[in-house]
Amino acid sequence: MEGGPVFFSVCLILSAIAEPAAPVDSILVEAAGRTVVVRAADLARLPRDSVRTKIHEGPSLLFSGVRLKDVLALAGVRTDSLRGPALTQRVVAEAQDGYRIVFALAELDPGLGGKHVLLVDQEDGKPLTAQYGPYRLVLVGETRPSRWIRQVTRLTVRAEP
Numbered sequence: 836m837e838g839g840p841v842f843f844s845v846c847l848i849l850s851a852i853a854e855p856a857a858p859v860d861s862i863l864v865e866a867a868g869r870t871v872v873v874r875a876a877d878l879a880r881l882p883r884d885s886v887r888t889k890i891h892e893g894p895s896l897l898f899s900g901v902r903l904k905d906v907l908a909l910a911g912v913r914t915d916s917l918r919g920p921a922l923t924q925r926v927v928a929e930a931q932d933g934y935r936i937v938f939a940l941a942e943l944d945p946g947l948g949g950k951h952v953l954l955v956d957q958e959d960g961k962p963l964t965a966q967y968g969p970y971r972l973v974l975v976g977e978t979r980p981s982r983w984i985r986q987v988t989r990l991t992v993r994a995e996p
Contacts, residue, residue: 899956914943925938925939925992926940930986950975
């Protein structure tokens, strides 16, 4: 048997310690050198918001979820009254398939960008399908949904050097 049971065991151990995995209904939020697992129960305690919008020229859809700034606050990230070094921070959102998008944290500050970004879990009153969920970012007002990342698994807040 190629590799053998010892090789298989070592690979299993290395994969387990190499990258922390969030449970299926959770998102990892990394900020300020720490990682917080945000679970569905945590998100359920946040205020919900909805937006009706279209994707390209398709039908109007109702997306429901929580504001991204509220999710980031669970990990201690401020998104209001940003100034100085805080203006160099960026948010990297990563999908299950490795697709990533980036935007400036200042885009969420109501006094600066004021961007309405939702972490949604429902479309037209129903849970997102496995193709898009359990969570999807919806950046309201963007004319192209290139940053509407689906199957979100991780949010990382970093400062530019």
